[in-house]
Amino acid sequence: MSSKEVSAPDLPPLHGEDGPWTQAAGGLLLAFGASAVCCYDTDERVSAWNGRYLEFFPEMRERVRVGLPAADTIRPFLERQHPGATAAELDAALANAMWRHREEQGPLRYQRADSGRWLELRMFPVPQGRIKLWTDVTHSGTEGTDASVLLELLTVTNLGLILHDAQGRLRYVNSRFFSEHFLPVLREVPDIRERHVQGDYWRRYAAMFEPSDTFRALCDSRQGGPLPAPVTLRGTTGRSYRIEEHALNGGIASMWTDVTELAGLNARLRRMALTDTLTALPNRRALEQALDDRNDVTAIALVDVDHFKAINDRFGHDAGDGVMAELAKRLAAALAPGELLARLGGDEFAVLLCSADEAQVMARADALRRAVSAEPVALDRGPLVVTASLGVAAREAHEAPTDTLRRADMALLGAKAEGRDRVGSAFAPARAQGVPASPGAAADARLATDFGLDPAALAARHGAQHPVFTRERWAQAQREGLTLDHYWGWVHYSLGLAAGD
Numbered sequence: 001m002s003s004k005e006v007s008a009p010d011l012p013p014l015h016g017e018d019g020p021w022t023q024a025a026g027g028l029l030l031a032f033g034a035s036a037v038c039c040y041d042t043d044e045r046v047s048a049w050n051g052r053y054l055e056f057f058p059e060m061r062e063r064v065r066v067g068l069p070a071a072d073t074i075r076p077f078l079e080r081q082h083p084g085a086t087a088a089e090l091d092a093a094l095a096n097a098m099w100r101h102r103e104e105q106g107p108l109r110y111q112r113a114d115s116g117r118w119l120e121l122r123m124f125p126v127p128q129g130r131i132k133l134w135t136d137v138t139h140s141g142t143e144g145t146d147a148s149v150l151l152e153l154l155t156v157t158n159l160g161l162i163l164h165d166a167q168g169r170l171r172y173v174n175s176r177f178f179s180e181h182f183l184p185v186l187r188e189v190p191d192i193r194e195r196h197v198q199g200d201y202w203r204r205y206a207a208m209f210e211p212s213d214t215f216r217a218l219c220d221s222r223q224g225g226p227l228p229a230p231v232t233l234r235g236t237t238g239r240s241y242r243i244e245e246h247a248l249n250g251g252i253a254s255m256w257t258d259v260t261e262l263a264g265l266n267a268r269l270r271r272m273a274l275t276d277t278l279t280a281l282p283n284r285r286a287l288e289q290a291l292d293d294r295n296d297v298t299a300i301a302l303v304d305v306d307h308f309k310a311i312n313d314r315f316g317h318d319a320g321d322g323v324m325a326e327l328a329k330r331l332a333a334a335l336a337p338g339e340l341l342a343r344l345g346g347d348e349f350a351v352l353l354c355s356a357d358e359a360q361v362m363a364r365a366d367a368l369r370r371a372v373s374a375e376p377v378a379l380d381r382g383p384l385v386v387t388a389s390l391g392v393a394a395r396e397a398h399e400a401p402t403d404t405l406r407r408a409d410m411a412l413l414g415a416k417a418e419g420r421d422r423v424g425s426a427f428a429p430a431r432a433q434g435v436p437a438s439p440g441a442a443a444d445a446r447l448a449t450d451f452g453l454d455p456a457a458l459a460a461r462h463g464a465q466h467p468v469f470t471r472e473r474w475a476q477a478q479r480e481g482l483t484l485d486h487y488w489g490w491v492h493y494s495l496g497l498a499a500g501d
Contacts, residue, residue: 034136041129044070044101056119056134070101081113082180101130109137111176159257160241164195166250181258182208182237195252198223209233226252232259276343278321279328287342287350291401296338299353299361302391302408303331303368306420308347311384319379320347323386326377334371336364350405358394358427365392365423373421387421394427 036053040046046068054061059076074097078090085093100108106122118138124131160177164170170193190204198221209215215233226245234240239260246253274286282290291297305311305327312320324347331341331349340352351368355361369390376383391412393404407426415424 036134037131038073039129039131040070040101044129046070046073047129053134056117056136071098074098074101083113101132109173109175110179111174113176113180159255161256162192162252162254163248164252164254168195168251169193170195171251177256181239181241182235196224197221198225198227207236209235226254276345279325279343281328281332281349282340282342284342284344284350287340287344287352288401290340290342290352291395291404294352296354297352297395298355299392299394300404300408301351301353301361301365301368301423302344302405302412303349303351303372303388304390304412304416305347305372306387306389306416311386315379315381315384319381322379323377323384327372327386327388330371330374331368334368339364350408353392358425361392361394361427362423362425365390369421369423389415389420390423391415392423392425392427 034052036056037048037050038046038053039048046064046066048066049064054064057073057077059080060073063072063076071094075090075094078085078093078097082090082093101123104123105125106120108121109118110121111118116138117136119134120137122133122135124133159174160181161172161174162170163172173192190208192201192204195201199219202215202218202221205215206219210233212234214231218227218231226247227243230242230244232240232242239258240262242257242259244255244257246255274282274289276283291300305323308320308323311323324343328341328343328349331351335341335351336354338354342350342352344350351365353361353364355364369388372388373386376385389412391408391410391414393408393411395404411424411426413424415422418424
């Protein structure tokens with residue numbers, strides 16, 4: 001089919017196919033004489049265009065011809081509009097644009113990235129096919145705004161702006177922002193021409209945002225007016241957006257900001273705040289949060305490396321750090337499903353256990369103990385056998401996490417006093433768990449003066465001298481949840497004939 005210039009009286013010339021297009025486009029060109037026009041037949045192929053079309057879309061100067069598929073007129077525009085887009089993103093954008101080409105009528109506004117020109121697109125179905133008409137609205141007025149300043153500002157800022165008036169009617173939208181940021185997913189521009197109830201309005205963005213609790217709350221809201229507080233939503237493209245709204249002349253100004261980098265930084269900072277830097281394990285704060293959030297935890301085991309100070313003194317702190325990192329790996333590998341390992345600091349770890357009863361809890365704790373000493377730790381000066389002592393406390397209903405940790409710590413002190421490399425329990429006295437007493441237990445009982453556990457009586461008897469507790473009294477203190485803090489804040493203490501460390 002030949003391509004030639006055709007015209008009608010008093011009309012800008014059309015280029016392309018002679019025939020019914022002159023009459024079909026004539027009325028539109030009279031109404032929009034300064035506009036660009038392109039006509040497509042029922043097979044979505046170019047049939048005619050005017051000179052203003054090539055002015056608005058210079059990328060088509062060497063491409064446009066009668067019979068050119070509509071997709072071949074859109075893709076060059078998308079490539080120039082989004083030079084950083086991947087091939088997959090461009091394919092998705094082209095599919096969405098073709099959907100709009102077939103289904104939408106407009107008006108739609110967008111800004112050319114290269115020239116900054118704002119175009120308003122209207123599409124008219126006719127028996128011969130479809131006519132698309134673009135009008136330059138760069139300097140058109142926007143009610144309640146200084147249009148030229150506003151458009152210049154939006155050209156150089158990464159800001160989405162939507163304005164609705166007091167009657168809820170759409171007055172302005174920065175469509176360039178939305179087309180750029182939601183290019184792969186936005187097939188149909190959300191119908192935001194009317195805004196009254198928040199929920200009805202936000203549900204129109206369902207294709208653009210992940211179904212988070214925050215977004216669902218917006219969709220369920222029956223309130224009117226602007227959002228009472230800014231919200232941050234994650235888009236289906238993977239980017240995050242902060243949306244802030246304010247009342248403006250009785251209407252609503254909605255401002256969208258891409259905060260993906262900031263959201264990523266905040267997430268990294270949150271992870272750092274909850275992570276031990278040496279072992280990459282959760283830290284004490286993360287452990288306490290897990291205790292607050294989980295109801296399946298039945299017990300806590302504290303793991304303390306035996307004679308760790310001697311390791312640091314003998315081999316150096318770098319070697320000590322290496323030991324802690326290696327033991328963290330061993331303990332992590334020995335965890336059962338649902339268990340959580342954290343480093344509390346120094347040479348101490350904690351494990352949240354989920355076993356059903358006391359026997360299973362103690363078996364899990366002993367398995368962790370054996371994992372620590374399964375084989376020597378390789379150091380520069382040779383292999384080193386490392387052991388650990390554990391203290392286990394059952395999690396009691398309505399007990400604060402710090403109280404459970406304190407009882408586990410007392411059980412740990414008991415395990416160390418019994419000779420280390422063993423498990424102490426706050427479920428019951430250590431001896432009732434089958435833990436053998438040390439050879440000096442009888443002598444400890446003879447040498448220890450038993451004045452009960454009353455702090456006032458102990459203070460009156462010993463003053464600043466710290467008494468030696470019998471193991472029976474220590475077990476009783478464990479059962480009653482007492483710690484050394486109850487005894488006027490002692491710093492140094494002893495248990496039997498063994499000094500605690």
